[in-house]
Amino acid sequence: MTDGATPEPGRRGVLSALIALCGATIAAVLAAPGLRFLGDPLLRRRPGTTRWTKVGTIDSLPADVPVPVPVVGERIDAWTRARAQRLGTVFLRKKSDTRVDVLQAECPHLGCSLQLDEAHHRFACPCHESYFTLDGHQTSGPSPRDMDALRARVTPDGDVEVEFERFRTQSHDKVRLG
Numbered sequence: 271m272t273d274g275a276t277p278e279p280g281r282r283g284v285l286s287a288l289i290a291l292c293g294a295t296i297a298a299v300l301a302a303p304g305l306r307f308l309g310d311p312l313l314r315r316r317p318g319t320t321r322w323t324k325v326g327t328i329d330s331l332p333a334d335v336p337v338p339v340p341v342v343g344e345r346i347d348a349w350t351r352a353r354a355q356r357l358g359t360v361f362l363r364k365k366s367d368t369r370v371d372v373l374q375a376e377c378p379h380l381g382c383s384l385q386l387d388e389a390h391h392r393f394a395c396p397c398h399e400s401y402f403t404l405d406g407h408q409t410s411g412p413s414p415r416d417m418d419a420l421r422a423r424v425t426p427d428g429d430v431e432v433e434f435e436r437f438r439t440q441s442h443d444k445v446r447l448g
Contacts, residue, residue, distance in 0.1 A: 322431040328424050331364040341434045357434050372432050373406045374418035381439045414442045
């Protein structure tokens, strides 16, 4: 070795660098699924984005008569995603060939399933006797608010789609859950 010259790396130095590189590559490969798992909730649909679920066709609904229909779609929570799950039930009421009114079939009081009381032309909660008009307005009972209306649309193909949401029970305000 001459003055001012840098020493050439020996075999041990090259071997050490190669082992470090291999170790870093293996660590990165093993860490990638873990980072994806931990970051999964961050990569999901943002609150406030619309998710439309098909619940039927406009031609299958009778005119101006509420019909209970199950809402089946994708359930997402924490780190799980399950397809074809029953999300809840809604009442569809055909107003025209292009308009459908949709009401959540859960009582805003405690979440009991509302029933259509055809004899009295109203919705009834069997748990604590709250009653609602066919438009969803509360007429009596302990429910803190009217039935929860949901957004719906009729596609050009005649499919009825609902933006299904759940709301906090026992609240005077319509507070979205999730």
